[in-house]
Amino acid sequence: MGTGGSGLLMSQDIATIRVTRYRPEKDGKPYFQDYKVPYRKDMVVLDALNYIKANLDGTLTYRWSCRMGVCGSCGANVDGVPKLTCASFLHEFKGRTIKVEPLTHFPVIKDLVVNMDDFMHKLVEIKPWILREKESPPEEGEYRQSAEELERYDQFSSCINCMLCYSACPVYGLNEKFLGPAATALAYRYIEDSRDQGKAVRFPIVHELEGVWECTLVGECSVVCPKGVDPMLAIQKTKILGATNALKSLVMPRGGK
Amino acid sequence: MSKQKPFPEYRRKLGPGWWLSNSHFTQYMIREWTSFFVAVFSLIYIYELSLFASGAKDSALALMRNPGIIAFNIVALLFTVYHALTWFYLIGKVIPIKMGKTTSKPWQALLVNIVLLLIISYAVIQILVLR
Numbered sequence: 001m002g003t004g005g006s007g008l009l010m011s012q013d014i015a016t017i018r019v020t021r022y023r024p025e026k027d028g029k030p031y032f033q034d035y036k037v038p039y040r041k042d043m044v045v046l047d048a049l050n051y052i053k054a055n056l057d058g059t060l061t062y063r064w065s066c067r068m069g070v071c072g073s074c075g076a077n078v079d080g081v082p083k084l085t086c087a088s089f090l091h092e093f094k095g096r097t098i099k100v101e102p103l104t105h106f107p108v109i110k111d112l113v114v115n116m117d118d119f120m121h122k123l124v125e126i127k128p129w130i131l132r133e134k135e136s137p138p139e140e141g142e143y144r145q146s147a148e149e150l151e152r153y154d155q156f157s158s159c160i161n162c163m164l165c166y167s168a169c170p171v172y173g174l175n176e177k178f179l180g181p182a183a184t185a186l187a188y189r190y191i192e193d194s195r196d197q198g199k200a201v202r203f204p205i206v207h208e209l210e211g212v213w214e215c216t217l218v219g220e221c222s223v224v225c226p227k228g229v230d231p232m233l234a235i236q237k238t239k240i241l242g243a244t245n246a247l248k249s250l251v252m253p254r255g256g257k
Numbered sequence: 258m259s260k261q262k263p264f265p266e267y268r269r270k271l272g273p274g275w276w277l278s279n280s281h282f283t284q285y286m287i288r289e290w291t292s293f294f295v296a297v298f299s300l301i302y303i304y305e306l307s308l309f310a311s312g313a314k315d316s317a318l319a320l321m322r323n324p325g326i327i328a329f330n331i332v333a334l335l336f337t338v339y340h341a342l343t344w345f346y347l348i349g350k351v352i353p354i355k356m357g358k359t360t361s362k363p364w365q366a367l368l369v370n371i372v373l374l375l376i377i378s379y380a381v382i383q384i385l386v387l388r
Contacts (some may be wrong), residue, residue, distance in 0.1 A: 080278060101336040107266035116264055170282060217347060218269030218285045236351040 012038040015090045016097040017048050019060065022108050030108060033057075034097070037090075045085040045100060046074050049112075062112035069226060072162030076112050077101040081168035084222045103167035119163050122179055124206055126187040131198025138227075143195040156189035156234055158227040165221035165231050177210040181221035181231030184212055188234035191241070203242070212238045284343070291340035294333040301326065345370035 015037050022030035033055050037048040046064055053060050067086045074085045078162040079099050090098070106114035129145075165181035172178045179187075190196045206212050209245050215235045224234040276286040301320075308317035320326060349366025 022267050024266065030267055104269070105271075107268045109266055158370075170271060170275055173275070216289075218282065219347075219350070220279070220281055223281065233351065233353075240352075 012040060013091070013094070014021070015039050015048060015093065017045070017052065018097050018099045019049070019052070019112070020101045020108075021060075021111055022102075023059075023170050024110060030102075032099075039090045041089075041091050043090050045076075045078055045083075045088040045090060048098075049085060049134045050090055059126065060081050060112075061110045070160065072160030075103055075162045075164050075167070076169065077104060082164035084162060084164070084226050087226060103163055103174040105132060105167060105169070106163070114163075116163060118176065119161070119166060119180070119182070122183040123161065123186070126179075126183050126190075126202060127198060128186045128190065130190065130193065130196050131201060132195075145194055149194040152194075153189045153192040155229055156192075156231075158183045159186055159189075160227055162226065164226060165222045168220040168224040170218055170220075171214055175210065177216060178214045179206065179208070179211045179236065180227075184215075184238060185229055185231040185234040191238070203245070206238050212236075212242070215239075217219045287336075288340055288343050291336040294336040295340070298330065298333040298337075301329075340365065341374070342371075 016034050017035045017037055020030045020092070021027070021033045035052045037050075037051050037056075039048060042065075046067055049060065049062050049064075053062075062074070062076070062085075065071040065088065067074070069087050072084070075082060076085050078085060078088045079085075079093065079096075079101070080101075082103060085100065097242065099113065102108045102112045102114050106116060109115050114193055136143075137246070159182050161182060163182065166172050169178075169181055172180050185204055187202050191199055191202055191206075214233045215232075217232065219232045222230045225231065277284040305317050305320055308314075308320065345367045346363050348370060349361060349363030351362075352366075354361040
C-alpha cells in the first residue's frame, strides 16, 4: 500500500451517473440529477451511488445491504433494464451516461426507493412454506426427498425477492392485481416439492383470473432474473398443471382423484 | 405504525409506447399483432368461400385476383410465419424435454416443429389436394 490513498484512484475514468431524484416533501414529480463519479475497473453502480452519498450529495436515498447479489435490495433500472446495482459494472457503460431509475411499476417513495408492499402481500398470499395436512412430530424424523425430487423445484428456490422480474413485466405494469412472476415461481416451487401437501390451498390462488392466466408470455421476467430462476417456465408449467387438472375432473369419475 | 403516509408516493403508468422501449417487448408486440392479420385473412377467406358456395364463381375469382387482396395475403403470410416461428421457439422454452443428463434447447424445438410442419403440410397436400 505504498502508493497511498490517491494511488488507488490513479489513472481513473469518470462516469456520469444520471439518477432519478424524487423528494416527496417538495417535488411534485421526479427529475434527473447528474453526478460525476471517478471509478476503477472493479466498481459497480452501487459503489457509484455510495460514492455520491459519501462525497457529493448525502440526500440521495436508495436501498442496499449485502453488495454481493444475495440480499436482493439494491435493484434499480440501470439504463432502462432492471438490474441489481451491485452486479452492474461501471466500465461496461464506458463513455456513456448511466441512467439509474427506481424499479418500474412500483410507487416511488423517495429517489430510488420504491414501495414494495404489494409484492410482500403477494409473497405471503401464496404461503411460501411447506404445508402438511398433519405435521408429524420431530421424533419421527425428517421428510425424506430424493435428488430427482429436489431437482424438480431447485432452481425456483433461488429467488431473492429483488422484484426485478416485476419491474420487467408489462402485464404487471398494466394490471397491478396480477400475481406476477416471483410469487408464482415460488408457489410452483412448493407445488412441485414432494414434501408439500398444500396443492389444494395454493391452486385456487395461482389459478385465479389474475393468477397465471393473466400472463401473456412476454418472457422478460426470466431474462432479467439475476439468480437464473425461470419464472416464465414456472407460470406456464402451472398453467399446464391447472389445465390437466380441469380436464381430469371433466372426463374422469370423481375428478380423477 | 400508523396507516397514514406522510408524503405522497409517485405512481407511474405505462404509456402507449411502452413496447418500443425494449426490443424484446417490440418482438412480443409484433407477435400479438399477427392475430389481427390472421383474423382479417380468415374473414376474407370465408367471404370468398361463401361467394363460391352461392355460385358467384366469377366474382369470387375476381376478388382473389385483386392486387390489393394479393398484397394483403403476402403481408398476412409474413406475419403468420413470424407468429409460427416465434411460438415454435417458445414451445422449447415452455416445455423443455429432458434427455438423459441434458435438457433440450429452444432452437431444437424450433427445428423439430419446422420439420413436423413441412411433413404434415406435405401429407395434407398429398391426401386432400393431389389425390
